[in-house]
Amino acid sequence: MPLLKDGREIPNDWVFVDGDAPIEGVRAVTVPLERYLADVASYEGRNAPVGVRLQPEDDPDALVPHLDRLELIEISFPKYTDGRGYSQAQLLRRRHLYRGELRAVGEVLRDQIFYMNRSGFDAYETARADLPSVMEALREFRDAYQPAADRRVPAFRARHGNL
Amino acid sequence: MYRYDEFDARLVGDRVAQFRGQVARRLSGELKEDEFKPLRLQNGVYLQLHAYMLRVAIPYGQLDGAKLRRLAEVSRRYDRGYGHFTTRQNVQFNWVGLGDIPDILEFLAGEGLHAIQTSGNCIRNVTSDHFAGAAADELMDPRPWCEIIRQWSSFHPEFAFLPRKFKIAVTAAAHDRAAIAVHDIGLRILERNGVVGFEVHAGGGQGRTPLLAAKIRDFVPETDILDYLEAVLRVYNRHGRRDNKYKARIKILVHELGAEEFSRQVDAEFAAQGGHEKIALPQAEIDRIHAYFAPPDFVPVSAEEAALFDAAQAADVDFAEWCGVNLHPHRQPGHASVTVSLKPVGGAAGDATAEQMDLVAGLAERYAYDDIRVSHAQNLVLPHVPVVHLYALWQALEAASLATPNESLITDMIVCPGLDYCNLANARSIPVSQAVAQLFAETKYQREIGRLHINISGCINACGHHHVGHIGILGVDRKGEEVYQISLGGRADEKAAIGGIAGPALKAEDVPGAVKRIVDTYLSLRRGRDEIFIDTLARTGMEPFKEALYAAA
Ligand code: HEM
Ligand code: SF4
Numbered sequence: 001m002p003l004l005k006d007g008r009e010i011p012n013d014w015v016f017v018d019g020d021a022p023i024e025g026v027r028a029v030t031v032p033l034e035r036y037l038a039d040v041a042s043y044e045g046r047n048a049p050v051g052v053r054l055q056p057e058d059d060p061d062a063l064v065p066h067l068d069r070l071e072l073i074e075i076s077f078p079k080y081t082d083g084r085g086y087s088q089a090q091l092l093r094r095r096h097l098y099r100g101e102l103r104a105v106g107e108v109l110r111d112q113i114f115y116m117n118r119s120g121f122d123a124y125e126t127a128r129a130d131l132p133s134v135m136e137a138l139r140e141f142r143d144a145y146q147p148a149a150d151r152r153v154p155a156f157r158a159r160h161g162n163l
Numbered sequence: 164m165y166r167y168d169e170f171d172a173r174l175v176g177d178r179v180a181q182f183r184g185q186v187a188r189r190l191s192g193e194l195k196e197d198e199f200k201p202l203r204l205q206n207g208v209y210l211q212l213h214a215y216m217l218r219v220a221i222p223y224g225q226l227d228g229a230k231l232r233r234l235a236e237v238s239r240r241y242d243r244g245y246g247h248f249t250t251r252q253n254v255q256f257n258w259v260g261l262g263d264i265p266d267i268l269e270f271l272a273g274e275g276l277h278a279i280q281t282s283g284n285c286i287r288n289v290t291s292d293h294f295a296g297a298a299a300d301e302l303m304d305p306r307p308w309c310e311i312i313r314q315w316s317s318f319h320p321e322f323a324f325l326p327r328k329f330k331i332a333v334t335a336a337a338h339d340r341a342a343i344a345v346h347d348i349g350l351r352i353l354e355r356n357g358v359v360g361f362e363v364h365a366g367g368g369q370g371r372t373p374l375l376a377a378k379i380r381d382f383v384p385e386t387d388i389l390d391y392l393e394a395v396l397r398v399y400n401r402h403g404r405r406d407n408k409y410k411a412r413i414k415i416l417v418h419e420l421g422a423e424e425f426s427r428q429v430d431a432e433f434a435a436q437g438g439h440e441k442i443a444l445p446q447a448e449i450d451r452i453h454a455y456f457a458p459p460d461f462v463p464v465s466a467e468e469a470a471l472f473d474a475a476q477a478a479d480v481d482f483a484e485w486c487g488v489n490l491h492p493h494r495q496p497g498h499a500s501v502t503v504s505l506k507p508v509g510g511a512a513g514d515a516t517a518e519q520m521d522l523v524a525g526l527a528e529r530y531a532y533d534d535i536r537v538s539h540a541q542n543l544v545l546p547h548v549p550v551v552h553l554y555a556l557w558q559a560l561e562a563a564s565l566a567t568p569n570e571s572l573i574t575d576m577i578v579c580p581g582l583d584y585c586n587l588a589n590a591r592s593i594p595v596s597q598a599v600a601q602l603f604a605e606t607k608y609q610r611e612i613g614r615l616h617i618n619i620s621g622c623i624n625a626c627g628h629h630h631v632g633h634i635g636i637l638g639v640d641r642k643g644e645e646v647y648q649i650s651l652g653g654r655a656d657e658k659a660a661i662g663g664i665a666g667p668a669l670k671a672e673d674v675p676g677a678v679k680r681i682v683d684t685y686l687s688l689r690r691g692r693d694e695i696f697i698d699t700l701a702r703t704g705m706e707p708f709k710e711a712l713y714a715a716a
Contacts, residue, residue: 056405081201081284083324087400090321094440111185111202118320140181143170145314147442148321155170155314156448 002130005101005123009131014072016053016105030074033058036066044069053105056084060091067098075121077106086119093120093149113137120149164225164534165310165455167275174318175272178279182206183265190262205285205323207253207278208264212586217256217264218281219271223291223309223333224252224537224544228524231535233274235520241267246520248505248513250577250628251330252290252537253281257584279317284325286316286396290332292340293538296456297500297546299492301336303359305352307453308385309333311444315389322396326403327411329396330368337657342539343367344375344659345631347413348395353382360384365395365425366417369625373661374414377422379429385449387433389442394433398425459532464497464549472550482557484606488568490553497550501531503543503560504567504575508600511593512578513541522563530556540577540616542570572609573617573682574600577628581621581638582645588621590638590645595619595674602675603682612682615696618653631655633697634681635662636674647674651681651708652700665709677712684711 003012014028023029030051036043043050044066051072054060063070073092075085085104092098103123104116110129113121114137124134144152153162167175182202189199203209207218219234226234234254238246241263242256249255259267268278280287289309296304312331316322322329334341335352343349349364360382367376383391395413404410404419417425476483491500503523505513515523523543527535530552531545538544543565548556560566569575576599579585581592596619603609618632622639629635635650646668653662669677682696684707689699700708 080198081324082405083284083322084401084405086321086324087397090397095435095437109198111198112324115318115320115323136184141174141177141318143174143177144320145174145317146319155174156444159168159170159451160445160447 001125001127003103003123003125004129004131004134005103007131007135012125014049014051016074028072030072033062037062040066051100054085054088056082056088058088060088060096063092063098064096067092067096067100070098070100072101072103073098074103074105074125077104077108077112080107080109080112086115089116089120090149110134110137114140118144118148118150118152164227165222165306165452171275171314172272175275175277175279178206178277178318179265179268179272182268186261186265201283201324204283205280206264206268207281208261209282210586211257211584213584214258215261215264216584217259217267217278218249219254219256219276219278220281220288221252221254221276221537222313223289223295223306224293224539225306226535226537227533228528228535230274230276231520231524231527233271233276235517235524237267237270238520239517240270245514245516247511247580248515248537248541248543250539250541250626251288252293252539253288254537255580257580282328283323284327284329285323286319286325286329286331288330289313289316290330290341290346290539292334292336293536293544294340294491294500294546295335295536296458297491297493297495297498298336298340299494300338301494302352302354303335304456305333305335305341306456307449308350308352308361308388310452310455311389311449312392315392315442319396321393322400325396325400326405327408327413329399329413331392339655339657339659340539342628342631342655342659345369345373345628345655346376348392349376350388355382358384361388363391363395365429366414366422367659368412368414369628369630370412371409371623371625372412372414373625373630374418375659375661376414377417377425379417379422379426386444389444390436390440391429391433393442394429394436398428398432402428458495459534459547461495461498461532461547462549464551468549468551469497472553475554479554481561482554484610485557485561485566485568486553488572488606488610489566489570491570493547495547499548499550499553501545501548501553501556502538502570503545503565504569505542505565506569506575506600507564507567508574508604509597510564512576512596515543519563519565522559523565526556526559540571540575542575568606569609571614571616573603573612573615573678574609575616576600577616577618577632579620579627581619581627585621585626587624588638589623589640590621590647591671592619592621592627592638595636595638595647595671598671598675599678602679611692612686613692613695615682616654617678628655629653630661631659632662633700634678639668641668644670646670649674649677649681649712651705652697654697663705665705666713680711680714681708684708
């Protein structure tokens with residue numbers, strides 16, 4: 001499935017290992033939150049990158065002590081109409097200042113990507129949108145009314161010379 | 164009135180371009196209907212029984228002549244020459260073509276109008292008191308804060324896919340004309356020790372599970388309100404139910420957690436916000452927005468002019484009658500707020516033709532400081548009219564069937580589109596309202612009865628607010644037959660209550676007679692004319708009304 005990041009399509013080196021399935025070989029993996037929290041020490045001691053995949057009901061605050069060591073957090077959108085992932089992203093990026101990759105996975109559609117980007121995502125795994133259309137979606141609005149996890153200056157500041 | 168600057172104009176313009184692309188992708192088949200649906204919904208496009216319907220936002224009901232004329236032109240060019248004003252102070256066009264909608268939105272944007280977030284599971288159009296900035300009983304004008312909330316909530320990236328739709332209402336008056344108790348969030352503006360702030364209510368709503376909002380905070384200072392709203396929305400977005408569409412509104416979350424626990428969670432989220440997360444609206448911005456809502460330069464009305472107004476009433480009983488019913492006290496001497504009734508007997512509540520819209524636009528410019536509002540009771544309002552102009556205004560309205568003297572009387576019903584338009588309906592609403600109105604058409608009779616709100620919905624979704632009607636009428640389907648359930652005792656103001664069902668449902672043809680028996684019972688029981696229907700009902704209880712209602716059956 002295409003993975004889009006930083007204006008490019010990049011190879012996806014990560015695999016998601018669900019439930020209790022064994023991790024095969026030395027490769028970059030993401031695991032469910034619960035599994036990660038149950039055995040943080042062993043994941044941190046691994047000699048390959050580890051990330052976590054959040055489901056909509058997961059509480060991202062649980063990752064706070066470990067954020068510095070996580071290279072990737074995937075936020076899952078089982079249905080694109082389920083908007084919990086946007087709050088999870090804002091919490092990770094704005095409240096907890098997570099700096100690793102934040103990747104949207106699942107039902108990721110072109111017309112959701114603008115809001116995802118504002119909420120703090122920087123990578124999108126999507127079967128349904130190609131690179132040109134995603135780049136177009138990211139440029140659809142030049143302004144924003146409210147602060148979010150991106151760098152856009154909200155109109156209420158821009159109006160007053162970035163007050 | 165707020166006017167777009169370059170930022171607002173660019174945002175709305177970008178939205179039109181975005182939607183044009185989405186429609187093109189839908190028409191080419193690239194987008195499937197189920198993927199297109201949430202996109203069109205966030206632009207107010209519904210698929211109805213006969214055609215696409217476009218709902219255009221009228222933030223807090225605020226219009227001026229140019230905006231209303233633009234709506235008239237849309238109805239003429241792209242629809243069938245009329246529009247329908249809704250209980251959420253918006254306007255709907257019932258017969259538009261999908262391919263035309265991008266052009267319509269572009270045309271509307273030229274006048275500072277849009278359809279952003281008028282449907283979908285997002286924060287909807289903010290509603291308020293239709294007499295805002297004019298009413299004698301108001302603490303301050305709530306519109307600047309409505310506009311601030313409008314901007315904050317527009318294109319909010321975190322809250323575009325909520326469990327369900329989300330409606331915010333704001334009032335600043337003693338008498339709540341914004342129905343804050345039946346909104347997801349209801350805000351009452353207060354002042355405490357010289358600080359402006361908000362009493363916050365959450366979890367009200369109608370639909371199939373009507374619930375009144377609970378007060379979750381006594382006072383949130385104005386500088387904190389957007390951060391506090393973010394906290395409410397985040398708690399709701401993360402924890403609101405998504406397993407069942409009918410349990411997804413915030414009212415269910417508040418109810419299941421209990422108001423106390425809900426407000427504790429909101430407080431915890433609010434407290435967890437770091438300084439860098441705060442919205443921190445600059446004072447310059449708060450001031451900038453308030454400046455748009457400065458009162459007009461009211462012309463002084465001399466004693467002689469006021470005497471002319473009195474003389475006109477003395478000379479023309481019809482005019483006097485209209486003045487007695489459709490005027491609302493204004494805080495400025497020599498002025499009144501006028502309700503332009505969209506409820507002629509025999510009409511469809513809230514409908515206005517293009518010609519009527521043009522006429523009201525011109526009258527507002529000529530006589531009323533170019534200010535027009537849409538009321539949640541589906542009428543238009545001219546909030547500021549010098550009394551010297553009332554006679555000419557009335558004559559012009561009267562000639563266009565816009566001067567029905569029935570504001571807040573029994574024929575001023577709130578009515579949803581029902582089975583005539585709506586694909587969710589169980590029953591027709593408009594014909595039932597017309598049959599009831601017919602029976603009470605005489606103004607003298609209506610005035611004798613006094614304030615009485617009848618609200619009619621064509622199904623349990625309650626778009627016609629039947630739960631909070633003094634008399635509520637709900638269309639239900641009984642084995643393929645359209646029948647109507649009557650409820651009594653609802654109200655939407657500061658004494659908000661959900662009506663109680665009076666008994667078995669009635670056939671359409673029996674509804675007017677049933678209403679008549681309820682009214683007769685009231686007239687026989689009331690302690691004088693000052694005791695309005697709803698107060699008599701509160702005093703006597705439902706029993707005598709139920710008895711009368713089902714006596715004939
Ligand atoms: C004709 C197309 C319409 C459709 C398909 C429609 C659909 C719905 C649905 C499904 C609900 C229930 C939502 C819920 O409880 O979460 C609802 C509620 C509502 N609708 Fe409509 N509606 C339509 C027109 C209107 C109109 C014309 C008005 C105004 C006159 C209106 C105002 C409302 C209001 C005020 C509610 C109650 C909101 C609440 O529960 O707090 N709707 N509508
Ligand atoms: S109450 Fe029912 S019938 Fe009436 S407009 Fe709403 S959904 Fe349609």
